[in-house]
Amino acid sequence: MNNLLIIGAGGVGNVVVKKCARARDIFSKITLASRTLSKCEKIASEADSPVEIAQVDADDSAQVESLIRKTGADLVINVALPYQDLSIMDGCLAAGAHYLDTANYEPPDEARFCYKWQWDYFDRFKDAGLMALLGCGFDPGVTNIFCAWALKHHFDEIHYIDIVDCNAGDHGHPFATNFNPEINIREVSAKGRYYEDGKWKETDPLAVHRTFDFPEVGPKEMYLMYHEEMESLARHIPGIKRMRFWMTFSENYLTHLRVLENVGMTRIDPVLFEGRQIIPLQFLKALLPEPSSLAAGYKGKTCIGCIIEGVKDNKRKNVFIYNVCDHQDAFADTGGQAISYTTGVPTMIGAKLMATGVWQGKGVFNVEQLNPDPFMENLNELGLPWQVVFPDTHLVD
Ligand code: NDP
Numbered sequence: 001m002n003n004l005l006i007i008g009a010g011g012v013g014n015v016v017v018k019k020c021a022r023a024r025d026i027f028s029k030i031t032l033a034s035r036t037l038s039k040c041e042k043i044a045s046e047a048d049s050p051v052e053i054a055q056v057d058a059d060d061s062a063q064v065e066s067l068i069r070k071t072g073a074d075l076v077i078n079v080a081l082p083y084q085d086l087s088i089m090d091g092c093l094a095a096g097a098h099y100l101d102t103a104n105y106e107p108p109d110e111a112r113f114c115y116k117w118q119w120d121y122f123d124r125f126k127d128a129g130l131m132a133l134l135g136c137g138f139d140p141g142v143t144n145i146f147c148a149w150a151l152k153h154h155f156d157e158i159h160y161i162d163i164v165d166c167n168a169g170d171h172g173h174p175f176a177t178n179f180n181p182e183i184n185i186r187e188v189s190a191k192g193r194y195y196e197d198g199k200w201k202e203t204d205p206l207a208v209h210r211t212f213d214f215p216e217v218g219p220k221e222m223y224l225m226y227h228e229e230m231e232s233l234a235r236h237i238p239g240i241k242r243m244r245f246w247m248t249f250s251e252n253y254l255t256h257l258r259v260l261e262n263v264g265m266t267r268i269d270p271v272l273f274e275g276r277q278i279i280p281l282q283f284l285k286a287l288l289p290e291p292s293s294l295a296a297g298y299k300g301k302t303c304i305g306c307i308i309e310g311v312k313d314n315k316r317k318n319v320f321i322y323n324v325c326d327h328q329d330a331f332a333d334t335g336g337q338a339i340s341y342t343t344g345v346p347t348m349i350g351a352k353l354m355a356t357g358v359w360q361g362k363g364v365f366n367v368e369q370l371n372p373d374p375f376m377e378n379l380n381e382l383g384l385p386w387q388v389v390f391p392d393t394h395l396v397d
Pocket residue numbers: 007008009010011012013033034035036039056057058059079080081082084102103135136137138139140141178179180181183290291292339340342343
């Protein structure tokens with residue numbers, strides 16, 4: 001699995017390519033493909049070793065299949081958009097390549113991401129002798145691994161998980177999103193949801209909030225949201241009683257978002273404009289800065305981690321595992337900002353573990369189903385060192 005095809009030349013794609021291009025002992029051939037070829041050219045020209053480029057519309061599985069055959073790729077990394085997950089998985093099955101992504105499938109006309117569509121591919125990947133690894137960014141991705149590692153080394157049973165995600169960086173724009181604007185705004189404006197006693201409970205969008213004192217960042221207001229890793233963790237962490245996800249937003253971001261929602265700019269249904277149908281959120285995306293363009297002047301840090309409570313040797317115990325990433329350090333390493341970096345580095349690590357056979361499987365897997373130890377070691381070595389604090393950080397009140 002050393003011939004890599006990376007699809008998506010955005011903020012995350014930039015980091016994945018640059019990190020993989022420094023690991024030529026593992027990846028003998030790397031091709032970057034995306035809808036806009038000029039974006040591939042720019043990233044390839046900045047990489048530390050030769051990267052081939054190609055144009056592809058990954059909504060079309062036949063194009064994906066033919067590109068896999070042409071490049072001879074045996075592992076495809078999908079860092080395009082969640083809308084392309086199924087067409088890229090279909091292309092992989094048709095051409096016989098393994099698959100890895102960072103975000104679960106979401107239909108373009110409905111803001112409802114969930115794993116069911118991709119989990120349904122299990123038998124097809126298994127029968128083809130192929131592995132599909134889902135959600136290998138930071139959240140989902142590293143947060144799942146933190147839980148799996150905690151379960152392996154610190155707990156007999158995990159009962160409560162609070163995932164806390166803070167970006168305390170300043171990019172200098174009045175309003176911008178740190179990853180694809182369309183996907184980001186769909187996620188943030190959706191209803192909140194958390195898992196308790198075997199059921200999913202809904203809250204109004206961003207209605208529940210708390211202050212949390214983030215390491216190296218300080219106290220920030222964070223909001224309860226639904227996030228996809230909870231769906232797979234609910235399936236894979238036995239005995240879990242409650243799981244919540246919290247993300248920080250500045251007052252400025254929330255005010256802009258409220259105005260955009262109120263005037264209808266976040267709608268995803270078609271609207272007739274000057275004789276043609278447009279989707280307001282797609283139009284808004286065209287106006288907002290590209291996530292990759294935020295990197296140069298971005299200052300400040302992110303802190304993302306898992307506060308976990310459970311039982312070890314019949315005693316209650318708390319653990320807080322987290323990473324702090326500095327936007328300027330991310331930029332110095334890859335020319336990307338910290339959100340792209342914290343996503344792209346774990347993606348590269350997942351690909352590395354698959355390519356070297358450390359992580360193996362036939363079928364469709366979430367990262368917490370695999371051995372967390374080599375992944376945790378690689379995080380420390382490849383730019384995302386983590387810390388463990390226990391027992392003094394408690395669950396969110
Ligand atoms: P960007 O918008 O910066 O990049 C997306 C790229 O995908 C663009 O280059 C775009 O091309 C390309 N693309 C879109 N549609 C197609 C298509 N049909 N065929 C081929 N290429 C296409 O987004 P990011 O890099 O910020 O995010 C990439 C992915 O990472 C997203 O799925 C996002 O949800 C995920 N993510 C995951 C995180 C995690 O922690 N797990 C965190 C952050 C992001 P073009 O420029 O032509 O539009």
